[in-house]
Every structure is written in structure tokens, then in C-alpha cells.
Amino acid sequence: MAQQCFHCGQAIPQGELVLRPIQGEERAFCCHGCASVCEVIYEAGMQSFYQRTPDGELLSPPPPPNKDIEFYDHDEVQSQYVGDLGDRREITLMSEAIHCAACVWLIEHTMAKMDGVLLATVNFTNKQIKVRWDNQRVKLSDIIKKLNSIGYDATPYDPSASEAAYRKANRELLYRLGFAGFTMMNVMWFSVALYSGAADDLEYRNYFHWLEFIIATATLAYSGQPFLKGAWTSIKSRSVGMDVSISLGMLTTYFYSLWVTMHPENVGEVYFDTLIDFMFLLLIGRYLEAISKNKAIDASRRLMDLQPKVARLWENGESRIVPVRTLLKGATILVKPGDQFPVDGHVVDGESMVNEAMLSGESREIPKSKGDAVSAGTLNIDGTLSVAVDSILQDTKLGRIVHLVEEAQGSKAPIQCTADKIMPWFVSTTITLAAMSFVYWYFNAGIEFAIMTGTAVLIITCPCAFGLATPMAIAVASGVSARNGILIKNGTVLETLHQIEHFVFDKTGTLTKGQMKLVDALWEAEVDEKRLLQQVASVEFRSEHSLAHALTESVKQRYGFGSRDWLEVESFKAHPGKGVYGVVNAVALQIGTAKWLQSEGVALPPALQDAAEQRAYQAQTAVWVAKAGQVQGVLFLEDEIRPEAAELVARLKAQGKRVTLLSGDCKVVADSVAEKLGGMHVIAEVLPEDKNQVIRDLQAEGQKVAMIGDGVNDAPALVRADVGIALGSGTDVSMDSADIVLMGNDILAVDTAVALSARTLKTIKQNIASSITYNLIMVPLAMSGVLTPLIAAITMPLSSLVVIGNAARIRSFFTPKAIAARRRPQQGEH
Template identity: 55%
Template sequence: EAATKRQAIASTQRLLDLQPRGATVLHEGENGGYEEVLRPIRAVKPGDIVLIRPGDHIPADGEVIDGRSSVDESMLSGESRPVTKGVGDKISAGTLNNDSALTVRVEGTLRNTSLGRIIRLVEEAQTSKAPIQSTADRIVPWFVAITLLLATSTFVFWYHYGHFELALMAATSVLIITCPCAFGLATPMSIASAAGLGARHGILIKNGEVLETLSHIDHFVFDKTGTLTEGRMRVKAVITRDGADEDTLLNQVAALEQFSEHSIARAIETEAEARDLPPLRAREVVNKPGHGLKGRVGGHEFIVGTLHWLSQNAVVCNDELQHRVAEWEAQAMTCVHVAIDGHEVGIIAVADRLRADARALIDNLRATGMRLTLLSGDRRTVAEAIANQLGGMEVIAEVLPEDKDRIIHELQEKGAKVAMVGDGINDAPALIRADVGIALGSGTDVSGESADIVLMNDELDKVRLSVALSHRTLRTIRQNIGISIAYNLIMIPLAMSAAITPLVAAIA
């Protein structure tokens, strides 16, 4: 018990130790240069400029405004490789600057940093109750009452036979030997230890109930883009018809995609920039998530998105283009259909890469008998191609963002205990609906707030570690309670029979 308690406290303390106690703040001097002033971290405010030398821990969240260096983020994210940071990049408190000096504009300090939020989540998880703990809490009062009843019965029994001293000794031994502490402390200490251990490995567990629920999960549902794949779409091909120029079409579509937050939009914009195409301006843009966009560029009406979106807008589709679409989708490429003034004139094919550890995770979960589902808004042929690369799993494709929550609910109604793994804003309702929601650290703030478990980096293997941690925690709790029951079943009868003295009971 003491060792577990020390381990739980030490886990939180190690996180607290990452926070530097002071920071070197730069102030403009009288001669126009900067003066260095060492301040306690509590005196540092957002907007201050701080200097971080090589080998220093970063004192606050902020943005690099000068310098370039590699930063060790393993303490927060578990990522073993240093990450290069330059002007415009965000850095987090508690990470370690390796190579060169960085000048940083402070954006958050203490509890308002990534480190502060991690510590708060760990503390909340350590103090939260799992259902099994609530059961133990209900047992403890009855256990104490039974203990008092047994001690009283023991005293009356031996006193009845004229052995007052023996009666007193035996009753005292019963009171000493009984051990309700294990019932009351086995669960909270195990949860506190698990929360701290998870945080050290880049797994943030928001409450103790999650650990117990995760150990009973039998169905994992994965988002595709940004979860099983890297989420960094790249334009692979552009084809046009009706005399349209590839670069011109790409540039016109990029003007529309500026109004979308989807990773496909970023890929098209990036490709247009890489080709040095002059930016255009789109007007009257309508963005319908899960479908596409429409708007006017250069006096023409553009409709960009899925084939279904084009059909909804009465676009005349090109049969020759559809043959190319079938070929590309079979290769796990996503096709963006482009129509001008009511006629389909081109296709932009984009593709994403599987994460390096995605196949290993899926194989591991499949080996444990877990049901697996790929949930995607992409075309079925694209989603099935990705599923085949992962060794095969159930595919639910062409799902609109608002429908993901409904699908999770339907799986639960069939009796499944569902864990949802996602990273985007459109995954947030499904993460909340699932029995356990797991968000990747590269995802949006919304998905992170909606999830029960947040992975601090993009390593999918952390999903497997989370499951293993939940099973280990529940096993430890049950083991502790089982040992306590066995101990009491053996020792209480010995104490009642006066076979052991209070001294021996205290030692035991």
C-alpha cells in the first residue's frame, strides 16, 4: 500500500519537476538592445519574450520568434526523437531545448500550459472513482460492522467460560487482524498509479472509470484520415476534359478550398503553391462538410467535392472520368470531382499514407479477438483499399460527420462495448458517444476535450498500451481484494480461537 502510494505521488511529482522555477525574460534596454532579467515563473506573463539557452527546460508555452533548435518532447509526448523548432513553431513548457538558443514569445504559463493541463488531468484521474471502487466503498462499512460483531462475539464467548483476560486478548486480536484497508485503498491507489504511469508514456487518462470500461471493450472503431493514416494528403494526379488546363483548374479549385478545413483542401492548396500558381479569389462560397464546396471563381460557377455532391447540384458527369476514378479509388486514392458551369471537367486525385505502426496495432487487436471497424466519410472503394492494407476489417464508408455518432449508438444497441479512436472535429460527437473515446495528440482541441483518453503523440501503439494498462490495473485491483479476503478468512478464525496474540496480529 505504501509503495503504491509513493509511486502514485512520484508520478505526479515527476511531471511537476518538468516545470522550471524561473525564466530569462528579455527587456528592451536604453541602448535599443535587450537586457536579460531572471524572473520566477509566476511573474512571467503572456506576451513576455524569454530566452531559452541550450540545455534549458522550456518554462512556458509559446511561439518561437528567433532561432532554430531541436527540442526533446519525450517528457510530454513519449516521442523519443527530438523535434526541430524554428520561427513560427509552437513549443511547450517542460520540454528540453537541445542545440541552440531560442527566443520565444510566451502564450501560456503554469496551469495554462500543455504541461499544466496534463498535470491537472492526471490529478483528476487519480482522485476519481471507478465503478469497482464504488462497490468496494459500499462493502467497507459492512465489513467494519461485521468485524465489530465478531470481536464482540469472541469476547462474550471466552468471557462466558471464565477467561476474562483471554477474552480481552482474543477480541483485541480480532480487531487488529482484520484488514478493511485493502478494500478501501486497493482501487484508488491502483488508479492513481495507473494514471501516473500512463502520463509518463504519453497517455492521458481523464478519470478512473475509463480504465475499468476500457478493460471491457470488445469493439474498436477507427476513423481513417489522420488516425490510421498520417492525415497529410498529397495531390497525386490532375486530369481534365473539355480543354481545361491542369494548372488553371488546380488553381481555381485551390481558391475555393481556402474556405475548407479538410486535409484534402490543404493538399490542394499546397500543390498550387508548389507549382507557383498565382492565388485567385473565390466568391459566394458555400461549404458543406462531408460533401464539398461551391462558389464562383473568375465569373464561373464551380462545384467541387464528391460525386454525390455533383449529382445533388444537377451536374452532368463525364463517363470517361468515372473510369479513371474507379482505377484510382482501388489504389486507395480519394478523388475530388470538379465541375464548371454544370459540367464535370476534371478530377484531382489525392492520397494519404498509412501510419507506420497502424498495421501492427490492428494485427495485435485482432489477435485478442477484438472486433474492428473502419469508419470513414470517404468512398467505399477507398476505405476498403485501406482496410485491405491493414489485413481486413469491417468498413462503414461514405458516412457524413453528423452520422458517426448515430453509427456508434447503433453498435452499442447491438450490445457492443465500443471504443472510438479519432482525431478531428467531426469525430467529437462519436468520441463522446462511445464507451471510451481515444483522441490522438495531433488532433483538434475539440476532439481532445471530447475524449476520455488523449494520446500525446501520433504513435498508435499507445492504443495497445492503454488497453494493456487497463487490464493490468483491473487485475491488480482484483488481486489486492482477493488477497485481502483470503487473508481475513484465514486470520480472523485464528484470532477468534485465541490462537494468536495481539502482538502477532499487529505483526501480521
């Protein structure tokens, strides 16, 4: 029997076997294309692709890659990335070479000068370039070639491959950082030997200098490559960025040290150790900036992963599994219990309960029967449904939410940190001052003193402190907050969170727990409540329904029952969307909806019916209990408000912040929750796709808005907001879309995060101020010739050490003493 390809499942022709290790296990492939695709899938952590592929369905081996850029000019290729293939087209490109605000400026200005390009915007956080062009005047291949010519290797954005690309880039940066750290430790021993007396002997001094030269050359070539490459790109494009100053300082130090090494008869010092030191420090800053953006860019891909890729097509009296993309409107599919709906459609046959929490954010399961609409990505609970297809993929409600997330991501302005704004002026001034010093001392003290003075200026003003000012503070704040249950995924949010003036909260799962709980019960006369609830819980214990689980847990907590206390149940039967039936102690029990009990001939007391209708306005779900055909009472379940929610609202209001409750529930229910929390503005009856618009409208009024949510329907709003905060108990997509995730699900951490952002911003300003002060003092001394390159090399890292030390002080933010001090004013107000 022929061996099958691990990727596509097709038979491997004789003589064409390709073996590759996949996660430590050797796998067989029919071609190198399948092997490469499989490696990429596993590298990106997307091996669940193979679990989603239906058994028995063969894939096609991937076509060989086309290395010709003109390949992207074909409409068939562009259709994968471009929505409208008319004359005016729009595409999102991705380039790993984007690493600073200067890159954003260069790309946007270069594209603006290109004939036929209508719009070009760069999202620095995502390293994406959105381009709109006239296809009659310029081809996509010409645009990509133009980007290549200025140093940005751009390709059409593919969400499925972006994570692997980011991992590879960060891994390479970490290797460079590790190599620089290793060589720094080795060169340090040579420097110790020289400073301890070896420099007094010419032979030993030359020996150690050449050893340092060899190590420094290797470090500069490998670890310094990102800075040298960035500087060369800036020079070619006639722009000035941080890399120019860094590279000039590194090269000047390197070549001056080489000159001293080659002329041992002249008095001079070498600075190979200094060169390696600040390469190591700069790479730390660059790596910390990179890792803060690594996981937050593919929320749209995670959203689409919620939508199944295959469906059970019902045709000619039988079902068969087909790809969703092949379904036509009006086709009928089967959705079995436990399956997610692959399309938007309406039920044509069957009854079931459907969990729409991932889409609507509401915890209650909805009964579905003939004629009811269902949405892609929602979960079918307990019955098989026949569904007529209305829309698929990007045309579904989930697909529209994906579009909103991507649009909101693109609308965020590129990061413009303080260091990036100062850097062009700083670099130009540094080079000018170094040149002025060199010229002055060349005519007044000779070439050697001029070189030493100019080098001292470049070394003393190396902008590593500027480069570390922001990322070090953010890295420390992110690390210490993560250990205390606040995961800050996008570090730059700490620069904006303190400016937030309006906090918008989703209701279900955010201000409430998203878990139903028995809150009340009304009984007919002479009912033994404890005994009856034990019987009810015994029946419900056998059901898989979420309401049954909530009811059982509530009874256990109320009376201290354990699993051994459940009574024996006979003839148990679950009626999907209606309720459950069971016989306990030879007496029949029916527990479920009023409509079901009435259909079974059970008469409902009018007083209890009126009470149930009133409770419905308070978001309480009624579960009726009948015993031997007679109603015994009605149970009321409600989503419990988080105990710390009221205190959080009070804290934010005490700081002068605006607080809004945003919910899809009816206004009566939302107002009731707001009142229990001490009062706040309410925006109710909002459709999932409209939450994003609410945030946009608030921002249009000039407000800085933070959105706190936990559901898929909150994802576009979380991205649209200036700061998105998600609860760790929420969906993966909401957490991917948010800037901050509260892993402990304690929403009081929102207030803690606000305080942390203010502390972090203060630290960043202190760091930048210390760097400026340092340069204002040390640069004049270097220009005057008071500081030699040796002294400059010793004092230059001090500014970085001050920055690092000041940033480390943020760790004290979560000490018990600091936490008590933050809580004390609030306790005093109460």
C-alpha cells in the same frame, strides 16, 4: 466619468463599490452578486465568457441567491433544468456527497419508497441523480429535502458550475491528506523515542502519550471527517458501508489509546501513530479515486461552447449583435470569414467555403452558396454569408449531439468494483467477529484482555487494503501510461477494456491523418511538371485555404523547395469556393474547381474529366490547373492513411477481436480504405447523429464495444461505447467524452492500452486476493488472543504495503524489454 463594473459593465453607483482580487488583480464591481459570479467564472476556468460578450452590450447584475428550497418548485425556475413542465417531470440533480456504491444503493432505494417519485437513478461517476416525478403528487423541494435528510445535499445540475464544485471537493480532500501526512511524520518521531527506551520511564512515556493524543485528536477531527461523516450517514440510513468499518476501527483504536493514556498505571500500549497511519493511507486511495473523475463529466458543456452565444442580426439594412437565444426562425444573420455559425440555417446570399470537420469529421471544406444548409458550430472560411435561421441552441444539429452525449452518460451503470461488492459482508463479519472475541474473552480473561482482543480484530481487519486494491493499481497504470502517451481519464475503464470484443474505428482523422496530401497528377503532353508545380505552389502559397496549404506542403516535400523558391506572383486573387488566380512570369494561372474553370471559358479535356470522376470514388479531390486559358493538368489530393493503422488492425484481428470501420463517406470510399488496411467490416454513409445508434445496436447484440474517434460527431458514440478512445489531435470535445486519449496520436497505442488493461485487472485481482488471504490468516490469530493490538497495528499496514508494492510493478509495463516482448509475437506472425 463613473467607474464601470468588471462583470456586468454597468456604472457603479457612488458608495456601492465592491473590490475583489481576480487572478491576482484587484477588480471593481457594482455589487457582491457580480463579484461572486465573476469569481466563480474564473474559478471554473470559464473566463472566455467575457471574450464572447459583445462590446457595448451590458449584462444584468445577478439576482440575490434564494436560500429557500421551495424556490425550486416554481415553473420559471424549473424551466432552466426541466425539459417538459407537464405533470410528469424529469431533472438531473448533483450531489458531492456521493462517493461509493453504497451511496448509489441508499439514494435509489430511498427515492423508490417516496410517493410520487417514478424513477431515480444515480450515476456514480458523475455524482448525478436523475429523478422523474409526478408534480401533482410530490414537489421538487420535498425530493431535495428527502435527499438532505439522508445526507446528500442535492442541487439541480448546472454544467457551468460543476467543474468548480469538483475542484473545491478535491482541493479539500487534498488538504486533509496533506495534514494527515504532516502529523504522521511528527508522531513517528515520538514513536521512535518510545520504542528506543523512553517508554521505560513513566514520566517520559506519559509526556509522549499526551503529545500523541493531542495530534491524533486534531487529525481524527479534520482528516478523518469524511469517514466519520460517511459512517454516521450509513448508520442513520441503516446501511453498512466501508466507512462504518473504517470509522469503528479508528474510534476503537483512538478511545482504547486514550484509556491507556489516562491510566498510566495499567500496562498497555497506545496506537495513535497507527490511527494516523491508516487515515493517511485511506485518504490517498480516496483522493486517487476522486481525481480520475474530475475532468470527464462536462463534455456536454464543452460541446455547447463550440456554439457562439451571439450573432450578427441583419435588419433594416444594417447589422447589430444580439444574443442567439433571441433569434426567431426566418431571421437573417451575417456570418463573416473566420466566424463560427451560431445557428442551423440556409444560405440566402453569398458564397464561401465552410469547414465542417468539427461536426462531420470529414476534412474536406465544402463550398456553400444560396440554398445550401449550414450547421451551428461549423467554421466559415473565406466569404461573408447571409443565413436564414432554421433552428437555434438545443434544436440545432450540435444541440442534438449534446443531448445524445448527456443521454449516453446517464445510461452508464454505476461503478460496482469488487471491493464495494465485498465490503458490506466484510464489515458485518468484522464487527461480528470483534464482538464475539470481546464477549468470549470478557468471561474468560477479563475486561482488559477482551478489549485488547476485540481491538486487535478491528485493527487487523481494517479494510484499507480493500480500499486501496483498485485505486492504487489504476493510479499506477494511469500515471505510467500518461508518461508514455496514453491518458486514461476514467480509471475504471482499465477493468473493462480487456473484455472488449468489438473495436469500431472512425475513418477520417483516426485511421487516416485528417490531412490532405498530393498523391497523383495527370498532365497534358509536353508539360514540365517540376516547373509548373513550382508556379502552382507559388500562387497557392498566398492563399489561406487548407487545400492550398496541403498542396504547397506536398510540392515542398516532393522537390525539396523552400519558401525562397517561390516565384513572384502578380494580381493574386482568391475566389471563395472556386479557386485562385495569379500571374507568374507574365503568364496567367488559374487553379481550382472544374466548374469554375468552365465558367471562365476554359475547356476541359474529356479524358481528364473521366479520370477525375473515377478518382472521386476513391475519395480523391481534383484541383485543375490552367495556364493562359489552357488546361495543363489535374492534381489529386487524398487524406493519407496512418502508416501504423494496418498493423493495428492486424494485431486486433490476431487476438480474435472484431474490427469495424464506421464512416460518413460513401461506401466505395470506405471499402477502399478498409481494403488498404487488410480488410474489415464496413458501416458507411452514417450520419453524425446516427453513430451513437450504431454503437447502441452493437451493444444490444450483447457485444462489448470500444469506439475510437476524433471528431465532435464521434462524441456521443465515444460516451455510449463501453470504452471510448480519442486521438489527441482530435477536437477537445471528443477528448472530453472519451475514457482514454492517445496523446501521441499513435493508434498502435490502442493495442497497448488493451494489454495494459489486462495487466491492471490481473494486479487488482492479486491485490484483493492478498488482502483476503491476509485476513484469513491474521483474523483467527487475533481472535485467539495471540496477536496484541500492537502486533496487529504493525502487521495491518503490511497488507496495504503489499497492495502498493504489487501495484508499483505495473511500472515495468513500459520498459524497453517489456515493449519488445509485446511486439515480438506480432513480428513473428508477419
